Structures are given as C-alpha cells and as structure tokens.
Amino acid sequence: MNFNFLCIFSPLLLGVSQSANILGFLPFYGTSHSRITLPFLEELARRGHNVTVAGYFEPKNPPPNYKTILFKPLPGTQLRGFLSVEDFRNSYYMSTMYLINRVNNDYNELIQQNKFDRIFEEKVDLVILEYFESELFSAYASRFGVPYILLHTCEPFPWHRSTLADEYSPSIVPQVFSGRTIDMDFSERFWNTIEIGNMMFYYLSTILPNSQRIAERFLGPVPPVDELMKNASLYLVNVHTSLYGPRPTNPSTIEIGGVHIFPPNPLPAADSLAKEHLGCLNSEFSKAKEASLYFVNTHFSFTGPRPTSPSTIEVGGLHVAPRKPLAQGLQTLMDNAKDGVIFFSMGSVLKGTSMSDDKRDAFLRVFAELKEIVLWKWEGDLPNKPANLHTSPWFPQRDIFAHPNLKLFIGHCGLLGVHEAITEALPIICLPMFGDQPFNAAALKRQGFGLSLEYASITEEMFRETINRVLKEPSFKENAKRVSAAFKDRPMSAMDTAVYWTEYVIRHKGAPHLKSPARYMAWWEYHNVDVLATIAAIVLTVLILLYKMTKSFLTLLFCRRSHIKVKTS
Structure with a gap:
C-alpha cells in the first residue's frame, strides 16, 4: 500500500x-x-x-x-x-x-x-x-x-x-x-x-x-x-x-x-594533524526587513520558547554532521582511555597561545592531577606538559564528540560547539568570552548539564573543583541526555528544515504571506501606544467633564440653598 x-x-x-x-x-x-x-x-x-x-x-x-x-x-x-x-x-x-x-x-x-x-x-x-x-x-x-x-x-x-x-x-x-x-x-x-x-x-x-x-x-x-x-x-x-x-x-x-x-568523519592519524596545520610534529602523538525568511541557529529545547513570526525559522544544529566510524590515530588513543577523555578548545577565532602564563600553568597543574586523557587545542609548543595531555593546533571536534569515552567538553561556549555537545549528550564547562557565549553558558547552566567560570577571575582551585564536580555528579550527564533527546526530537532534521523552507520561498514567489504587518509598523503602533493614549485621553476627557459637571451641579445646588436661606432669614 x-x-x-x-x-x-x-x-x-x-x-x-x-x-x-x-x-x-x-x-x-x-x-x-x-x-x-x-x-x-x-x-x-x-x-x-x-x-x-x-x-x-x-x-x-x-x-x-x-x-x-x-x-x-x-x-x-x-x-x-x-x-x-x-x-x-x-x-x-x-x-x-x-x-x-x-x-x-x-x-x-x-x-x-x-x-x-x-x-x-x-x-x-x-x-x-x-x-x-x-x-x-x-x-x-x-x-x-x-x-x-x-x-x-x-x-x-x-x-x-x-x-x-x-x-x-x-x-x-x-x-x-x-x-x-x-x-x-x-x-x-x-x-x-x-x-x-x-x-x-x-x-x-x-x-x-x-x-x-x-x-x-x-x-x-x-x-x-x-x-x-x-x-x-x-x-x-x-x-x-x-x-x-x-x-x-x-x-x-x-x-x-x-x-x-553531520556524521563524524574518521579520525585522522595524530601525526597528520600536526603536519597539516604546523608543518612539523609538536604533539604528544608524534612527540534586515525585506527578507523572505530568517534562518536562526537556535532551538527552543536549549534556549526556551520565543514569540516569532512565521518567517523566522529555527535551524539550531544545522551544521551538526551525522556519525561515521572513526579511523586510526585518535581512535586508538580514545579507545584505550579507560578512565575517559576530556576535550578542551577555545574555538577557531581565539588563539590558545594568547592565554596568560599564570592561567595556562594553572590549567596544566589541574590536568596533571586527572586520571582522564586530556586533548587540548593548542597552536604551539607547550612547556611542562603532563603525560596525560595531548595537544594539536586542530582537532576534528565533531568526530571526537561522538566517541563514547569522551566525558567532558571544556570551551568558550560558542554555539556550534554547544550544539555538537548537546547532540552527543556531553556535559560542558564554559569559559565564555564575548558575544552570545555568556548567554549560552547561562542557558546550559539553567538546563543543568554544565557550569560556567569567568576567565578573568578563575583560579586553579576553582578550575579543579568545577571539573571534579561535573565529572562526579551524575545529574550533569543525566540532564545532558534529557536536553539531547529534546534537541534531536523534531519532525525534520535541521538541514531538511532549512532546505524545505528555502524551497518553500522559491515555490511561493517570496512567500509574502509569511511577513507580519508588524514589520512595517512604528514602535508606538506595534505596542498600541497611540491607541492606549487615545483611550486615556477619552477617559481623561470624560473624567474632566464629569468633574466639571459635578462641580457645576454642586455649585448650583450650594448657591440655591444659600439663596433660599437668605430669603428665609
């Protein structure tokens, strides 16, 4: 059938x-x-x-x-x-x-x-x-x-x-x-x-x-x-x-x-990462308003509900690739990490090497105490690197997130990394810097699958306590699974949603029926300030008239009584 x-x-x-x-x-x-x-x-x-x-x-x-x-x-x-x-x-x-x-x-x-x-x-x-x-x-x-x-x-x-x-x-x-x-x-x-x-x-x-x-x-x-x-x-x-x-x-x-x-790609051998991005081996592995539609990289399962027009389409997770089997190199390292793996990255825009020496050394001392393997996106040489720490100027983040031995993601809380972590139900520790990063950090803290630290005031002890708390308290992982389930439970994938609505605009010649007339209203019209002001003026006018009429009536009544009293006397 x-x-x-x-x-x-x-x-x-x-x-x-x-x-x-x-x-x-x-x-x-x-x-x-x-x-x-x-x-x-x-x-x-x-x-x-x-x-x-x-x-x-x-x-x-x-x-x-x-x-x-x-x-x-x-x-x-x-x-x-x-x-x-x-x-x-x-x-x-x-x-x-x-x-x-x-x-x-x-x-x-x-x-x-x-x-x-x-x-x-x-x-x-x-x-x-x-x-x-x-x-x-x-x-x-x-x-x-x-x-x-x-x-x-x-x-x-x-x-x-x-x-x-x-x-x-x-x-x-x-x-x-x-x-x-x-x-x-x-x-x-x-x-x-x-x-x-x-x-x-x-x-x-x-x-x-x-x-x-x-x-x-x-x-x-x-x-x-x-x-x-x-x-x-x-x-x-x-x-x-x-x-x-x-x-x-x-x-x-x-x-x-x-x-x-999208699905994670096979992880490359560790040597190739350093060779491709540094030309050498430095890792431990080797030694508007007329728009028809508005696509927004958000989703209500993370950010909460918002009032939007029909032309605003949430496509949070659009970039998240489907899973693929991992290759040798990082695969072997992560497979052998019996106590788990922690991934630390500050994204593609911020340079890890620009971090102050005191912050870097504090992080290194904390990482050295951990039994987990730590992968740190770092662009250059890293002195005093502990045995459980592995660095590279670039890591296939999405593919690492899909590995079952990854226990924790530490990052600046950029939205793409957060979406990838949510997809794989990963707890997060945020070090937000600018833009929407503090907003994302607050959202995941509210949802209960991560914590946030302010970079300027972070200390070694704070960093240590936060990592241990997220790793040891089961609620962080449980909440990550809950949010992940809601994030992925949609009628269509984020990509299919974006493509469908794009083709919808093509089919309907710009889809003018999706555009709210509120786009073209002044703020006082949209919030009915002019209507409320008119109502207030009418009510005030009626009150003034009532006041004047009452005053005139009372004055007339008082004068008449006074006149009667004078006549009587």
Whole structure:
C-alpha cells in the first residue's frame, strides 16, 4: 500500500521542488560561521539547485553545480585565531559591542577591496544573506529584485528580532550578550530592560546610520537599509528551544539549531594533524526587513520558547554532521582511555597561545592531577606538559564528540560547539568570552548539564573543583541526555528544515504571506501606544467633564440653598 502511494504521488512531489539559481552572500569572515552556512548551501546544490556563494571560504569537494566567488582576506583577521583571549577580560557586554563595531568597519574594507561586478552578473532566483550586522548588504541583495532569506548563525540580537516583528520583550527574553536566562527576577529584568534599550539606541544611532552611509557610498542613493531588511521572506535561526527555552516568534522565523552537525568523519592519524596545520610534529602523538525568511541557529529545547513570526525559522544544529566510524590515530588513543577523555578548545577565532602564563600553568597543574586523557587545542609548543595531555593546533571536534569515552567538553561556549555537545549528550564547562557565549553558558547552566567560570577571575582551585564536580555528579550527564533527546526530537532534521523552507520561498514567489504587518509598523503602533493614549485621553476627557459637571451641579445646588436661606432669614 505504501509502495502504491509513492508510485502515485512521487511525480507530484518531484514537480514541487523546482531547480533554482541561488546566491549565497556571506560577508562575515568568522570560520565558525562558515561551518553553518556552507553545509546548508552545499546541501541545496546536492538537491539540484544551482548555487553560487560569495564569501571567504570554499568547500573541499563541492557538487558540480556549486560555484564560489572568493573575497580577499581582510588585513588583521587571518580568518583563524585573530583574537587574543586576553582582549576579553572586560565585561561581556563591552567586549561584544567592541567586536560589533569592528565588524561594521570591516565590511567597509570588504567592499573597498572586492569588486562585486561578478556577483551582479549572476542570474539569481533567490538570495541567502548571512545576517551578522550585515544590514548594508540588504541593499545589494535587493538589487536582484528577487526574494531573499536571512540566515543567522547564533541567537539573534535585539534589533534583529524587532526588524522582523518577532517579540523581544525584556521581561521574558534576556539580551544575548548577558549571562541571564529566561528565569529573571526583578533586578535582572530591570537591567535587561536598560541594556536592551541601550543596545537599541546604539544600533539606531551608530550601526544603522553607518551601514546606510557605506551602502550609499558604493551604490548611490538606496532606500533605508533597515526597511529593506523587513522584506526578507524567511528568517532561519541557528538556535533551538531545547537549550534556550521558548521564544515568542512569527511563523517566518524558523529554528534550525544543529544544522551544521553531520556524521563524524574518521579520525585522522595524530601525526597528520600536526603536519597539516604546523608543518612539523609538536604533539604528544608524534612527540534586515525585506527578507523572505530568517534562518536562526537556535532551538527552543536549549534556549526556551520565543514569540516569532512565521518567517523566522529555527535551524539550531544545522551544521551538526551525522556519525561515521572513526579511523586510526585518535581512535586508538580514545579507545584505550579507560578512565575517559576530556576535550578542551577555545574555538577557531581565539588563539590558545594568547592565554596568560599564570592561567595556562594553572590549567596544566589541574590536568596533571586527572586520571582522564586530556586533548587540548593548542597552536604551539607547550612547556611542562603532563603525560596525560595531548595537544594539536586542530582537532576534528565533531568526530571526537561522538566517541563514547569522551566525558567532558571544556570551551568558550560558542554555539556550534554547544550544539555538537548537546547532540552527543556531553556535559560542558564554559569559559565564555564575548558575544552570545555568556548567554549560552547561562542557558546550559539553567538546563543543568554544565557550569560556567569567568576567565578573568578563575583560579586553579576553582578550575579543579568545577571539573571534579561535573565529572562526579551524575545529574550533569543525566540532564545532558534529557536536553539531547529534546534537541534531536523534531519532525525534520535541521538541514531538511532549512532546505524545505528555502524551497518553500522559491515555490511561493517570496512567500509574502509569511511577513507580519508588524514589520512595517512604528514602535508606538506595534505596542498600541497611540491607541492606549487615545483611550486615556477619552477617559481623561470624560473624567474632566464629569468633574466639571459635578462641580457645576454642586455649585448650583450650594448657591440655591444659600439663596433660599437668605430669603428665609
């Protein structure tokens, strides 16, 4: 019966998904961001679409219908390891605002150094724009006159949500640069409101005008870029409710958290890691608003529920690859680790070697006391390295996470690593630095599968106690399994969700029915300030009239009685 059903309806299904010419525009140079955007665009090519990607990164084995237009690297970024750990000893909020300002200025350099003529020569049916402070590029996307989708690689910032009419109430949605969760007391709600107001003011007074100036400098007169962002057909977000908790969103906001997670590849021999990335052996092994959709790399299982519009799609976990068997090298090391393995990495942007000597030595002393094998992503020589510690400038993190002997992940709490750890039900110890990292740390602490330490104030004893607690208390592993089950329990995978909604926009010519009218309303209209003010004015007018009428009546009554008394006397 199922076979007959497929025979009858498969021609119809094949006709629904038509081949389209898709342009992926990826202006941000962060390596971790490319681990979400590129697999998604490659998957679209594998499913028959002609995909052209303008960005800084090129996949190793792209499909034949996948083409790359490479940007010139910007001075001072080097794409990997261009930030120092010690640069972020200040508050999370100030560190992140500094980074946002830098990114906005770097986009100016990007346009100056790269001619976009080749991009405009492309025949395009749909544009997918990475939405990371990239409002100015909405002016470029709109030039094609086709629908476009916004793809966000982390929890959206306040102005991202408000642009597409997703609810961002300070009472229930913590600002992304804070260490708060959705369970806020009065003090936290107070400061959350102040910080969101301050961020919106900074965005409206600095970031947005700067983006407008840059766009007009290179393109001439263009409509307001924030208005162009409102035309997005869909908003794909790399988050998931299982981690952050629920958010109020529109139907056009789709969660695709975990979209980057694929099966783990075979682990390479240890020697090849050091040779490939250092050229030598240094490891112990060898000795907007017009967008049609808004894809968001989140999921309600982690972040909690949010109110969003239909055009915002959660795709948290988009980058998480399916499992594959492991190869020799690291496989043997991890198989023989009877007491388990701990993995420590500060990501691709932060250089481990930029860590201060006192912090590094404190970590080494703690690691030396552990019975577990420790893998540490470290870019150079490491003096006084204990026997149980193995270093390399690069590790296949996703594949290591899939090994059953891995007991703990220690990292800066970048969203991709968190999604990969959730997929494999791993407890986490966070050392957040900037951006959404403190937000992610607070979310996983609330869910009970990890703890967070502030890098600037961490001590050897704190580090030791935290590791021992997470390893020994079973609740951390149990909660990791609970969140992992919720994160993976979806009608479609994150990748299938992202692809489905992308093709949905193509089929429905930009899907204008997903766009909430709230996108185009002023803030006082959206919050009914004008209506409430009118009601208040009417009530006040009625009260004033009643007051005057009562006063006149009482005055008349009093005067009449006085007049009667005078007559009587």
